[in-house]
Amino acid sequence: xxxxxxxxxxxxxxxxxxxxxxxxxxxxxxxxxxxxxxxxxxxxxxxxxxxxxxxxxxxxxxxxxxxxxxxxxxxxxxxxxxxxxxxxxxxxxxxxxxxxxxxxxxxxxxxxxxxxxxxxxxxxxxxxxxxxxxxxxxxxxxxxxxxxxxxxxxxxxxxxxxxxxxxxxxxxxxxxxxxxxxxxxxxxxxxxxxxxxxxxxxxxxxxxxxxxxxxxxxxxxxxxxxxxxxxxxxxxxxxxxxxxxxxxxxxxxxxxxxxxxxxxxxxxxxxxxxxxxxxxxxxxxxxxxxxxxxxxxxxxxxxxxxxxxxxxxxxxxxxxxxxxxxxxxxxxxxxxxxxxxxxxxxxxxxxxxxxxxxxxxxxxxxxxxxxxxxxxxxxxxxxxxxxxxxxxxxxxxxxxxxxxxxxxxxxxxxxxxxxxxxxxxxxxxxxxxxxxxxxxxxxxxxxxxxxxxxxxxxxxxxxxxxxxxxxxxxxxxxxxxxxxxxxxxxxxxxxxxxxxxxxxxxxxxxxxxxxxxxxxxxxxxxxxxxxxxxxxxxxxxxxxxxxxxxxxxxxx
Amino acid sequence: xxxxxxxxxxxxxxxxxxxxxxxxxxxxxxxxxxxxxxxxxxxxxxxxxxxxxxxxxxxxxxxxxxxxxxxxxxxxxxxxxxxxxxxxxxxxxxxxxxxxxxxxxxxxxxxxxxxxxxxxxxxxxxxxxxxxxxxxxxxxxxxxxxxxxxxxxxxxxxxxxxxxxxxxxxxxxxxxxxxxxxxxxxxxxxxxxxxxxxxxxxxxxxxxxxxxxxxxxxxxxxxxxxxxxxxxxxxxxxxxxxxxxxxxxxxxxxxxxxxxxxxxxxxxxxxxxxxxxxxxxxxxxxxxxxxxxxxxxxxxxxxxxxxxxxxxxxxxxxxxxxxxxxxxxxxxxxxxxxxxxxx
Numbered sequence: 051x052x053x054x055x056x057x058x059x060x061x062x063x064x065x066x067x068x069x070x071x072x073x074x075x076x077x078x079x080x081x082x083x084x085x086x087x088x089x090x091x092x093x094x095x096x097x098x099x100x101x102x103x104x105x106x107x108x109x110x111x112x113x114x115x116x117x118x119x120x121x122x123x124x125x126x127x128x129x130x131x132x133x134x135x136x137x138x139x140x141x142x143x144x145x146x147x148x149x150x151x152x153x154x155x156x157x158x159x160x161x162x163x164x165x166x167x168x169x170x171x172x173x174x175x176x177x178x179x180x181x182x183x184x185x186x187x188x189x190x191x192x193x194x195x196x197x198x199x200x201x202x203x204x205x206x207x208x209x210x211x212x213x214x215x216x217x218x219x220x221x222x223x224x225x226x227x228x229x230x231x232x233x234x235x236x237x238x239x240x241x242x243x244x245x246x247x248x249x250x251x252x253x254x255x256x257x258x259x260x261x262x263x264x265x266x267x268x269x270x271x272x273x274x275x276x277x278x279x280x281x282x283x284x285x286x287x288x289x290x291x292x293x294x295x296x297x298x299x300x301x302x303x304x305x306x307x308x309x310x311x312x313x314x315x316x317x318x319x320x321x322x323x324x325x326x327x328x329x330x331x332x333x334x335x336x337x338x339x340x341x342x343x344x345x346x347x348x349x350x351x352x353x354x355x356x357x358x359x360x361x362x363x364x365x366x367x368x369x370x371x372x373x374x375x376x377x378x379x380x381x382x383x384x385x386x387x388x389x390x391x392x393x394x395x396x397x398x399x400x401x402x403x404x405x406x407x408x409x410x411x412x413x414x415x416x417x418x419x420x421x422x423x424x425x426x427x428x429x430x431x432x433x434x435x436x437x438x439x440x441x442x443x444x445x446x447x448x449x450x451x452x453x454x455x456x457x458x459x460x461x462x463x464x465x466x467x468x469x470x471x472x473x474x475x476x477x478x479x480x481x482x483x484x485x486x487x488x489x490x491x492x493x494x495x496x497x498x499x500x501x502x503x504x505x506x507x508x509x510x511x512x513x514x515x516x517x518x519x520x521x522x523x524x525x526x527x528x529x530x531x532x533x534x535x536x537x538x539x540x541x542x543x544x545x546x547x548x549x550x551x552x553x554x555x556x557x558x559x560x561x562x563x564x565x566x567x568x569x570x571x572x573x574x575x576x577x578x579x580x581x582x583x584x585x586x587x588x589x590x591x592x593x594x595x596x597x598x599x600x601x602x603x604x605x606x
Numbered sequence: 607x608x609x610x611x612x613x614x615x616x617x618x619x620x621x622x623x624x625x626x627x628x629x630x631x632x633x634x635x636x637x638x639x640x641x642x643x644x645x646x647x648x649x650x651x652x653x654x655x656x657x658x659x660x661x662x663x664x665x666x667x668x669x670x671x672x673x674x675x676x677x678x679x680x681x682x683x684x685x686x687x688x689x690x691x692x693x694x695x696x697x698x699x700x701x702x703x704x705x706x707x708x709x710x711x712x713x714x715x716x717x718x719x720x721x722x723x724x725x726x727x728x729x730x731x732x733x734x735x736x737x738x739x740x741x742x743x744x745x746x747x748x749x750x751x752x753x754x755x756x757x758x759x760x761x762x763x764x765x766x767x768x769x770x771x772x773x774x775x776x777x778x779x780x781x782x783x784x785x786x787x788x789x790x791x792x793x794x795x796x797x798x799x800x801x802x803x804x805x806x807x808x809x810x811x812x813x814x815x816x817x818x819x820x821x822x823x824x825x826x827x828x829x830x831x832x833x834x835x836x837x838x839x840x841x842x843x844x845x846x847x848x849x850x851x852x853x854x855x856x857x858x859x860x861x862x863x864x865x866x867x868x869x870x871x872x873x874x875x876x877x878x879x880x881x882x883x884x885x886x887x888x889x890x891x892x893x894x895x896x897x898x899x900x901x902x903x904x905x906x907x908x909x910x911x912x913x914x915x916x917x918x919x920x921x922x923x924x925x926x927x928x929x930x931x932x933x934x935x936x937x938x939x940x941x942x943x944x945x946x947x948x949x
Binding site: 103106107108111169173174175190191192195198200201278279280281282283287288290291293294295296297298299377378381441444445448449451452453455456459460469471472475476551554555557558559560561562566567569570571573 | 678
């Protein structure tokens with residue numbers, strides 16, 4: 051055991067100050083914020099007459115719709131996500147082991163794909179309504195039809211069904227490692243399991259729920275495909291219209307930044323609201339709670355409760371996609387390009403995921419080990435990219451990346467006399483940067499939530515025993531938050547695979563991913579041709595889900 | 607742990623390097639095409655061009671932001687040809703100084719003067735009409751764009767978002783014909799006639815007519831050919847059976863058309879190939895592919911319109927120049943927001 055005299059911290063003041071961690075955190079934050087900064091510069095070019103028009107004609111409805119949509123999706127994802135997470139953690143019932151990972155499956159379905167699929171399925175000329183009419187003896191949709199899903203409620207339900215896994219994933223990780231002691235104490239004190247959920251587990255899981263829900267809500271806010279397809283007018287189409295139809299990029303940047311400010315305020319408000327709460331238990335070995343065995347109707351209802359969101363959020367659209375893909379394959383075969391697209395998709399997503407996780411660890415650890423304005427600001431700033439619509443963020447990134455590329459190309463040309471081409475835009479590196487900028491929030495948020503469960507007393511103890519902060523990070527933080535890190539990695543990977551707007555704008559020539567292929571077909575209205583690509587995104591998304599579930603189980 | 611993180615970084619670095627190795631240089635007999643045209647629609651033409659000339663075409667499909675991408679790349683941009691599906695975007699590229707003027711007898715002799723830039727900055731390659739689809743059981747064979755706002759169609763019309771470039775272009779042309787006041791009244795009337803929210807795509811119009819959600823709708827002409835040809839599968843052939851395409855006109859003009867057009871990029875590293883590509887695209891051979899594979903109206907008078915489309919009558923493009931409509935694009939998109947078209 052080391053004594054105070056041999057404590058290395060005394061000899062290396064830079065270590066005590068954590069200069070390395072801090073510098074790393076700031077550098078990452080600066081890089082991630084680059085597109086936002088460039089958006090601010092674009093916005094300052096000024097856009098005359100935009101805001102009176104926005105205030106008079108766009109904002110009232112768009113804000114109202116955005117708020118209703120966010121509230122609806124927020125309620126739905128929190129309800130589904132936390133209930134199912136609690137079910138599979140606190141209870142044991144037939145199918146639970148499968149549900150544990152299967153509940154994550156809707157994550158793999160891009161939101162616009164679920165919108166396309168459900169419109170196909172539920173359209174008056176589609177299978178469901180056709181069968182219903184047959185059953186009820188009607189001959190034409192004129193006589194009988196169900197309400198159109200192209201509406202606000204349709205949009206809320208569909209987005210809720212695909213986005214709840216964000217809450218499920220973060221909350222379940224929390225329940226798994228955190229709740230056991232407290233739950234058992236409250237049980238000993240005579241609380242029933244239901245009230246344990248309400249009074250102990252749910253409040254405890256608040257940081258996780260907040261992280262999960264805010265991820266789901268930002269996805270909602272940035273979603274353009276699904277909500278536009280379903281006819282729900284949020285603020286995002288106005289950004290596009292200012293830019294695409296009016297060539298008013300500064301105006302579009304201004305709207306996007308105004309949106310960003312609102313999101314930041316909301317996040318700050320939520321943090322402020324739980325500023326005095328601590329979520330780490332005393333320093334003891336976190337234990338997994340032992341689930342209570344259910345039987346009879348209780349088991350049946352737990353079973354159906356978990357099956358329901360999976361069925362609607364995954365099984366139904368997946369079956370539809372399979373059918374469409376099958377029709378397509380027997381009709382036109384599989385394009386050989388699809389294999390390259392798979393490789394491209396997985397390679398770029400994997401590289402970006404590793405980078406994002408690494409950066410997230412640096413940010414989260416700097417904020418924890420060296421709490422202070424700088425590190426906390428860096429951690430918060432790194433999440434900004436997620437709150438800006440994908441295309442707008444990509445535009446913001448385009449200028450600094452282009453500047454660098456031109457500078458680099460001129461330099462090499464001067465030195466060697468050969469034109470080297472564009473380094474970042476020509477190689478796909480710009481894509482990795484874009485994904486990192488966009489999804490850093492998932493990584494930092496998830497890892498921070500994981501860290502928040504580790505009692506600070508463990509850090510103190512380790513430091514007293516002579517570990518450097520890097521040592522504490524390695525031997526305490528990292529191993530204790532493995533599940534949280536893996537969860538974050540999964541979310542980032544799947545999101546990278548699905549990412550579309552930045553991929554479209556920043557990829558090199560001849561570089562197709564599954565998402566761009568899918569979009570190319572969807573854009574010309576032939577989404578049935580895209581079924582194979584859509585199905586592949588879903589299938590590849592399942593792989594890490596299964597890996598992750600094993601990881602969670604080994605721990606349990 | 608240290609080992610692991612070194613390995614981690616190692617993998618990352620090597621993968622990044624592998625990606626960087628793919629950096630494109632500039633080679634002879636190559637051509638770089640930036641396009642907003644969906645890859646599936648342009649690929650048959652590219653393949654045919656490569657086959658007949660041996661020039662490899664590298665493509666990137668950019669949905670929005672083609673101008674921004676080229677601006678960001680500056681004089682180092684590998685782009686040779688910029689191709690867009692909307693006249694507005696094309697004019698935008700020219701105004702931002704991203705194109706260059708070219709002289710080509712092959713292009714000017716084939717493309718009518720109204721479908722190309724006076725100074726040779728852009729050239730139309732194909733046309734499509736903003737058409738009306740009508741339920742086949744409806745006794746309707748002709749209609750004007752103005753009539754779409756008539757109260758007799760209340761609750762019977764389907765159309766996509768008023769902010770979509772297709773509809774913005776239509777409203778722009780309406781403004782060019784009748785002025786802003788009249789256009790606003792028309793758009794308000796059309797909005798009042800909607801059977802469902804202005805959303806989805808053009809083909810949804812046909813499906814919604816089949817599902818009795820609406821009686822008429824506004825959509826592009828080539829979708830009818832695509833659906834009828836069976837290229838999209840048997841279901842879509844069914845949707846097409848429920849509709850008849852009408853080529854509407856303005857009261858004092860013709861049918862509103864939009865174009866797919868192309869320009870040679872200002873810093874094109876392969877300018878010769880770029881011009882060659884454009885010339886090929888308006889050749890009889892390529893124009894026939896346009897007509898047959900995409901069901902568009904060719905700009906070359908020698909090429910024939912595909913029978914699946916031709917059966918609905920000859921196209922009489924609007925008397926007002928496409929560029930005239932483009933001038934009102936901004937006003938048209940603000941107007942769609944003013945009347946709450948998508949709300």
